[in-house]
Amino acid sequence: MLFSTKDTGPVADAVKRHWVDTRLPASLRPYARLARWERPIGWWLLLWPCLWSAALAAIAAGNGWPNPWHVVLFLVGAIAMRGAGCTYNDLVDVDIDSKVERTRSRPIPAGQVTRFQAKIFLVLQCLVGLIVLLQFNLFTIALGVASLVPVAIYPFMKRFTNWPQLFLGFAFSWGAFMGWAAEFGHLSWAPIILYAGGICWTIGYDTIYAHQDKEDDALVGVKSTARLFGNRTKPALIVLYALATVLFMLAASLADAGPAAFAGILLGVLHLGWQVVTLDIDDGDQCLKLFRSNTTYGWILFAGFVADALIGWL
Template identity: 50%
Template sequence: MTPPPDIVPDSQHRGLAGALPPGVRGYALLARFDRPIGWQLLFWPGAWAIALAGGAIDRWDLIAWFALGSVAMRGAGCVYNDIVDRDIDARVERTRHRPIASGMVSVRAAWIWLGVLCLVGVVVLIQLHAHAAIVAVASIAPVAAYPFMKRITWWPQAWLGIVFSWGALVGWSEMAGALTAPGLLLYAGAIAWVIGYDTIYALQDREDDALVGVRSSALALGARVRQGVAVFYGVAVLLWSASLWLVRPDPLALASLLPAAAHLGWQVATLDPGDGAGALARFRSNRLAGLLVFAAWFVVGQTSG
């Protein structure tokens, strides 16, 4: 299969994925192994919670398990999403070359691949204490419902926020032994962050989504996309600040969030809703935003208590 143009980022065969034999490549692309930004964004909320709880150094092993789990479960989520959305994907320019929609991988084979990835998730799950494992298992229901949200609500990005931020609840439960206020505020802030960056991502598909009847926050906000993203990013920073304050009530602790806040502000200030390539670049820059927030949690977590 000839790779489509660069304007179709979901179909690019890059790096190791592009070097794989055709029979294997489809599975790598189906799990988005060629696009690490997804698992990185899924990873950060859990890593944040561990760092804020003071475990960034002592529990480096837990962070490593979360990284592995993020790769596997993000891949599983993509496979499930593509199974559910195969008919829609075939009608959208950016997604019509995805493995199931294009016929590269059969639906039956995709279900088997999904099971393999979930087994990796189970290996990570058994590394957790019982209370954290229960919190992790509770994510199955919202994860299963996510692909259908774009059909019934204009805000599927909010549901993605619930799902993609769940690692914060798991990480905080594992470290603190319970879901206390700092962890819950961190989780709520992560949801607002996800809504913001996924609204930016959805700008690429506004025309196709409108044609096929798929809903998104980018369509719901219309001409007010930049203002909407600014509000969600602002809410995220406020909630993260409250979480930090509960752990360490010190203005210097709040100052640790300034680099992340400045980066999110740059995204909003330079966002052109009509520029799909620019929107994708700003979406991808959230891997840096995640790192900057982690740095704040690391500093506060290591200097508190």
């Protein structure tokens, strides 16, 4: 039975007293945790490149705002595919997760959900993502299907390279193509450069996140940029965030953006700088807090892009 599960409590690093744990029936909670519904930061981080791209496309097209229907589709798609990605990742990593303190309470290693049940849930989430994808033009549909390649590869990279965060960037920044393609039916240099900037940003924020697990990762042989950079994490973040900023500015310029877009990017620099200055790589709780703060960074850039589109339209 798909919903024949046992609820042994929330995942260790989940948001406390979330609606998943207080409102959902007990039989559904393990699936919500498998999809990380109690941790919305993941789908926000997947969504932001889509929305940034849609906003830059609005600027380039002379529209006053991103296509609202596209925004809704990207939101639903990000939630569904982030959940599917997490479910797939947990199926691949169950042996590793059972050995790491922060992850051994996840639904599969904790015995809340069987592997078969997780596979069925994965298919259901992918079907939702497919329904969303089919609402776009053929070029965007093809791009969406192509995104499955970096998604499929990513969970295995931590076994072979010190740069799994780079491969996460390949997957999580894919939305930089999608917003533009949905508007124009093709790509240009602006979304390509935006994609490159998103990869640098992703490596940065996920390095901060990975510092939570570095001791356990060393014991089980999992590789990460957190372990690679070590005490040089702050200088590495400065380089990564600086590259992301330059690339975002270049993408905005190629989309014919005006002052408001660049003001948003520069305001975002202050937020990224705060992350670097505040970071204590040995404080797991603070690393999680700084990681989650990238939702704020996403809003800052998006607000600047939308304001610029509106100003240009007026």
